[in-house]
Amino acid sequence: MSEARSMAIRVRGRVQGVGFRPTVWRLARDLGLAGDVLNDSEGVLIRVAGASAAIETLIERLRAEPPPLARIDGIEAVDIAPLALAGFSVVESRAGAARTEIAPDAMVCAACAAETEDPAARRFRYPFTNCTHCGPRLSIVRGIPYDRAMTTMAPFALCPACQAEYDDPSDRRFHAEAIACPACGPRAWLIRLDERAPPADLPAGLDETAAVAALLRRGEIVAIKGIGGYHLACDATQGPVVAALRGRKRRDAKPFALMARDIGIIRRFAEVGPAEEAALLSPAGPIVLLRASGPARLPEAVAPGLDRIGFMLPTTPLHRLILQRMDRPVVMTSGNLSSEPQVTDEAGLHARLTGIATYALIHDRAIANRVDDSVARVIGGVPRLLRRARGHAPAALPLPPGLGGGAPVLALGAELKATFCLARGEEAILSQHMGDLEDAATFDDWRRGLGLYETLHDHRPRVIAVDRHPDYLSAKYGRARAAETGAALVEVQHHHAHVAACLAGQGRPLTAPPVLGIVADGLGYGDDGAIWGGEFLLADYRGYRRLAALKPVAMPGGAMASREPWRNLYAQLTAAMDWSDFARDFGGLALYDALAAKPRAPFDAIIRDGRFAPRASSCGRLFDAVAAALDLCRERQSYEGQAAMMLEALADGGEAGAYPFDLARRDGDGLPLIEPRPMWRALLGDLSLAVAPSQVAARFHRGLARAMVAMAVQLRGEGAPLFDTVALSGGCFQNAVLFEAVERGLADAGFTVLSHAEVPANDGGIAIGQAAIALATTAGAGPCA
Template sequence: MTQIGKRVRVKGLVQGVGFRPFVWKLARDLSLSGYVLNDGRGVLIEVCGSAVAVGTFLDRLSDDLPVLARIDQIELAEISGDLHAGEFLIQESHESEVATGAVPDAATCPECLAEVLNPADRRHGYAFANCTHCGPRLSILRHIPYDRTSTSMADFPMCEECRAEYENPEDRRFHAQPIACPECGPKLWFETSGGEAVSGNPVAAAANRLHAGEILAIKGLGGFQIAVDAGNERAVEELRRRKLRPDKPLALMARDLHQIRSYCHLSDEEADLLESSAAPILLLQKDGEQLAHGIADGHDRLGFMLPNTPLHHLLLGQLDRPIVLTSGNLSENPQETDNDQARRGLEGIVDGLLMHDREIVNRLDDSVLRLDGSGPTVLRRARGLAPVPIHLPQTFAAAPKVLAMGGELKSAFCLLNGRNAVLSQHIGDLEDAATFADYKKMLRLYCDLYQFRPQIVAVDCHPQYLSTTHGKALAKEFGAKLVDVQHHHAHMAACLAEQQNPMVLSHPVFGCILDGLGWGEDGTVWGGEFLKGNLSGFTRLGHFRPVPLPGGNAAVREPWRNLAAHLHTTFGPDYLDRLHGTRLRDAVQAKPLELLNRMIERGVNAPLSSSAGRLFDSVAAALGIRFDCQSYEGQAAMLLETLARPHMRTEQGYPFQVSTSLPVVISFQELWMALIGDLKSSVSAGRIAARFHLGLIDGLVSALEQSGARPADRIVLSGGAFQNAILRDGVTSRLKASGHEVLNQTLVPANDGGLALGQAVVAAARHFAR
């Protein structure tokens, strides 16, 4: 029988997921010889045997993969010289240039959970049980290849029983790098806010204190979390007061799906997302029993997640109700990860801390998703999702190494290396000094982790973004080329980068890009844009009518300023006369309008902007929603969406003026005339909100058609405003009904959290187009 040998290079998410024992078992079943090992590029296999058996091995290599594995590419070569004989072996890892992916942290698998809950198992009640199907990955990883010595588990030598499991290819804990048990692994304890250790079962101590209404810190996978009984109104209010988080909705953790169904509607698809290895926070429609009113006041959705570690399973198992589980920090600061820093940073916020001694190497917030009519929407990409690479088409195989810096808000950076674009986890708003420091630290860690030295550094065009100025400094440090990428082009490109069809990347598409603010090519601030282009370039076909931003950044925080600016732009300086007969007139008149009007008329600290986000703010303010100020980005727009949802099927949209020549301009005079008329007629705020949404959907579709989009043309929808489910689903369905192919984002956020991916692929495409 003919004997052959194949050298097999496997790239993708194939380390720390049980891939080598999977290969070992497959090769042994087929009586093949050779070896498998990890190195910096992924997994290397040499396999020898009969031609039939080797062919079967290659056919089955991509089937029945371990739960967390993903194969992106397989390269084959003939083995020259002597073929391997004897057994098939798992060899030690080799150091080499890093080109493989780091696997995200994964929620506890059913097998590990069963052991933790089994009184007869040696890991019964153990908060750190894991295997190759679950447990910490990125949060403990210092460098690649992914071996125990590369992680913070290096501080915990294995006991004999764990070592036996670790070295047995038949065991699901074979080379599970975070393997641990009560004998040799991390230890858990509970301490008071004063640092006094509490004796007894630490999980039981924490549960008792939550029952009593106390606020606790819990050391999770990627950072500290703050917990409180979600049914205790007083405790939730106190948490908001201490954390300085007055309004932003709070995340919840429930024991299981059955408990979630007591409070929210839950479809089968949503249940699958909750139970996935990512275990994200999922926004669900309220339905059923009530929790504390202060959790998500004014919103019709709750953000629920399921336990993602044995510790969370054990804690929720001792509680009757869900808990609030929010990030362990003072509002807007980075989440605490270090024990001593948490004691200091959370002092005055928490009454006690549930701690352990395993170091968190990489900070990770919880991912946030929502299931819309047009598919899943990633609102925040972090634990469980990052840093899974976005696998790009073959055309990127020869791309230079690009470091993309992202934006100012919801920051994340991206490392593009060939076909893999590694988008970091959500880091936060760089305006906060501690967050910016964390951003720089995380960027260095990723470059070290992937042994990445960029040839190109891509930045946003805004000259004052901290990500831009830091990117310029890094370009000098690395001797890399600096590439500026326009903000809204990057949004469009990020959506295109998710597509696996090379035709989509090379052929022009239309884009409707709606967000708050982005530096425009004409020196104004853009935000409501109609583009046509591809990765290497674009043309601006249209936009919202520019309106001043009186006070600059103050207009982002104070919706009344945008309302006044819109009314002034539409009706002139005597716009107050238009408001006679409405309650709105007194509210607007009480503001410093004389100063505001001078700013607008003289163009002093009132830059022109086509911002879609500020249009939402102005309409919300007209309805009395967060009129004076909003305490977090997008608050007014989110509340406006919630208000509109019950009325969407019964209302007709307001008129939006759409010009018929290029550049297409959407204007708002008819909108404001109709809206003010409804205020005078005492039409309910919910109906007005619905009419605004419906009219905007009509206006956007009309503007795209006036821009030249024809049936069968591809249209990208991106930018933070398209995280509005009414807008995303409404525009998508209308365009599809007209024969268009609509591209929405499902892997990375449409907001600035996905910006770096777009910057990276634009920079690479421009390199190819030279």
């Protein structure tokens, strides 16, 4: 028989507000252990007495069977004086000691879904069914402490049956703050946005969710109040309806997200591998980008020019009940006009969505915080977040070894795909995706969200980190706030933050040697005041040194070049060859005629002058130029990254071949450069030979990937290597064709490769990189050698 002992077990991680205490209570009772469990400022504390083998089993089962929304970062157990306790109990948190921790909003769990489908259950067809394993969290929080009174569930007093579940540790709704049922919880109802009554010819006996399904099938556009904001929905198989939604929403070409009731329907339209299926079914329930290669096809208007479509499964019981009656996918796109924040309340619904949707399914549970859908893609066999929002934020991320314990840091991110990050103790809290701060309403929402996060986490920053760009709104806000509060200000170079975000996301210790960071993105403010975007940096958290770059090429018109790819094409071609050579060798191309018709003389003058044509080492603008050469979005992009996404979709990976790039050196300082001149001649030669555009696109991707690998090998040097690890970051590495070719090439060359997963590679991850750099540099460490 195992000896008796008493132990204190400390569990750290995401263990509050996720049903962890009742899980401990059930396991301990099953194992015949006595003791208690409580929340405190460090996580969960368990005191337990009983057979040594049973205590070891308890610890093993906690590691193996945590609640679905929990994340265990560590379990520590120490012997204590014998406990004189009978039975096992859940203890209320010590007054003022419990840490405020808000779990992410989570997709409806299987148990709650089953209740809504069971005619004998009291929550049959109830759209707001939830428990500690699922349902709203961040989206309903108004303040601290996190209990029902500080959420938008406060107006709904619990009925006796719900109160009994809430109070019972054996029930999965123990302390579920959003608990509700038809007797005491929120309700939904259907309205027409033109204030007319819903049609009388809907089938009799339908509840609100079934009526929405009927409207979608007949071709109506319906606004649906979801967990973190309104969506606009329509039948995705009806091309004219999808096109009408595009026109009304003013969304020319950006792909629409889709929702389907089950994976079987998704497989009719898209390829779903094991990793994609796991992501779709996860509690986060993100939109997952899938290859559109199923036996059936959706209208081109769903994702114009792309080979990927974004699917998600029903995120709430309300969505499940609607989709039950839909044997086809529906568009489920954000409820807004293009570039505006997603609508979250009924005032916004009537002001902004009337004229887009005819009907709306609304409910009386208020949305306190806008939370967009997360977006993920499997690249290189790994699910990677492209947008971190619902299901992920505001979950804390552990800081790498050596970065914890510093002064509280507030990092304010970039301008596009804006997020912010609060770092203190041993963790960093990265906000949900907030949008582009160029939009005034989005900037207001960003500031409001920042205030809420600081309140929820009682965060008073002593260090504020911002992007070095002089005109980013986030950076201006941070500089002003640092001046006002006396907090230390740390200005972080954009691409250094990208590398640090990758390192932090992979848990690389502060003491680890520098890596080669290859950062490929649209643009960032460089040390020399120029635009950077294709960088090779020797970097760690403390500092960086620029070792190489893509060849800088003019951006005629500055920001206009990001919107009109032909400008980048013209600049690239005239940097690679004289116009007379282009006319002589390739004058028979339609491409030549298109560029010859442009106002070349003024553009040549602008490029020579330089004031309105900044030189940029931007990988994104190189992609734009190649796409324009293939007549993809040549005149104008409808959304950021459209040309590059269409170019990737065109690359079919067929016949072998790669365009050549030179490794050259810049005049003056000798900075190594990737020179695209030979690529352009080879590409134009293929166009002259009428080579398939898909092959041209594929050869460009392969050629650029090989050039990046060759540059890394050259920079490593001979003898004692300068680095043995390469970190890949920046939005261009969300391109699977490029990423997988670079990763494979680097691995073949003997490098260890680090890349993004939980933290986005795009500017949505910048804030955590800024926070890591601020923590490292304010601790007094010196710069990277």
